[in-house]
Amino acid sequence: MSLSEDNPIKQMQDFRDVLSFIAAAKSYCACIEGYQTQNDKEFLLVVQTNLLILYQTVNKLPDTYSQDNIKLEQDIDSEFLERIIEFIAARLMDNRYYLHLFNPADESDRDISYGDLLDDIGDIYKDLKRSLLIFDIGTDAAKGSAIWRFKFTFDRHWGDHCINAIYASHYFLRKEKE
Amino acid sequence: MIDEKAKSLEKEIGKLEGQIETHGETIKEHEKKLDDYKKDPDSQDHQGRLKGVTPEIREKKIKGRIEVLEKQLKNQRQQQANDKQKLETAKKELEKLNKDRAKQ
Numbered sequence: 001m002s003l004s005e006d007n008p009i010k011q012m013q014d015f016r017d018v019l020s021f022i023a024a025a026k027s028y029c030a031c032i033e034g035y036q037t038q039n040d041k042e043f044l045l046v047v048q049t050n051l052l053i054l055y056q057t058v059n060k061l062p063d064t065y066s067q068d069n070i071k072l073e074q075d076i077d078s079e080f081l082e083r084i085i086e087f088i089a090a091r092l093m094d095n096r097y098y099l100h101l102f103n104p105a106d107e108s109d110r111d112i113s114y115g116d117l118l119d120d121i122g123d124i125y126k127d128l129k130r131s132l133l134i135f136d137i138g139t140d141a142a143k144g145s146a147i148w149r150f151k152f153t154f155d156r157h158w159g160d161h162c163i164n165a166i167y168a169s170h171y172f173l174r175k176e177k178e
Numbered sequence: 179m180i181d182e183k184a185k186s187l188e189k190e191i192g193k194l195e196g197q198i199e200t201h202g203e204t205i206k207e208h209e210k211k212l213d214d215y216k217k218d219p220d221s222q223d224h225q226g227r228l229k230g231v232t233p234e235i236r237e238k239k240i241k242g243r244i245e246v247l248e249k250q251l252k253n254q255r256q257q258q259a260n261d262k263q264k265l266e267t268a269k270k271e272l273e274k275l276n277k278d279r280a281k282q
Binding site for chain 2 (some may be wrong): 065066067069085086089090094096097102111112113114115116118126148149152153156157160
């Protein structure tokens with residue numbers, strides 16, 4: 001049974017799904033910004049858990065469209081971002097470069113690609129952080145824009161990084177066990 | 179009926195314009211990333227993970243990273259070009275619709 005957009009049950013479900021995703025995005029960003037780890041394995045596990053929740057919850061976000069397209073007046077400070085990237089790199093240690101197919105569904109491209117887990121984790125962080133900052137402006141227009149942006153940037157950008165990072169971390173964690 | 183169609187097209191146009199603009203920011207950021215990496219792979223390496231390997235492996239990793247970044251950019255540009263194409267079509271359709279409305 002599909003419910004119409006103005007059905008109160010549908011709206012309640014959408015509201016719950018948005019809150020779940022926002023919680024997942026905040027948890028991921030908090031982990032990237034501040035999680036102090038004992039070793040690389042622990043960091044990989046925490047990041048992977050966060051990514052799996054993000055992947056699950058983003059797919060439940062409602063399809064919205066925001067006329068306003070609110071943007072940040074000032075982007076995230078580049079020096080702050082650089083520090084975040086350094087902090088991720090320090091916790092990843094040797095678990096950085098991995099091999100994969102760029103698009104496994106594209107049979108015409110069989111070249112092996114070199115993925116970089118630091119690039120994946122960092123790019124996901126940037127997309128989510130920007131959208132969270134827009135969401136936190138607090139107006140209805142800003143919240144609408146942020147929800148649209150979360151989904152759109154997932155479809156066009158950080159979704160690939162997310163699935164590659166889940167894939168790579170799986171194998172790096174297995175390697176740690178061996 | 180025509181009004182409904184026009185409304186739907188206006189919405190689609192606004193959505194596509196938003197997509198093109200937001201995607202443009204991602205493309206710009208990736209162009210800079212690729213450019214920076216080509217100029218100085220070590221500056222993007224952090225923690226020196228490219229330094230403790232043989233020259234062959236280092237070369238392979240750098241070449242591999244450049245290829246991935248180029249593919250990402252190509253992919254993003256293609257998606258944006260598709261959106262631009264859809265936008266043009268939607269605008270033409272709306273224009274035609276508005277002309278039809280004016281005639282009525």
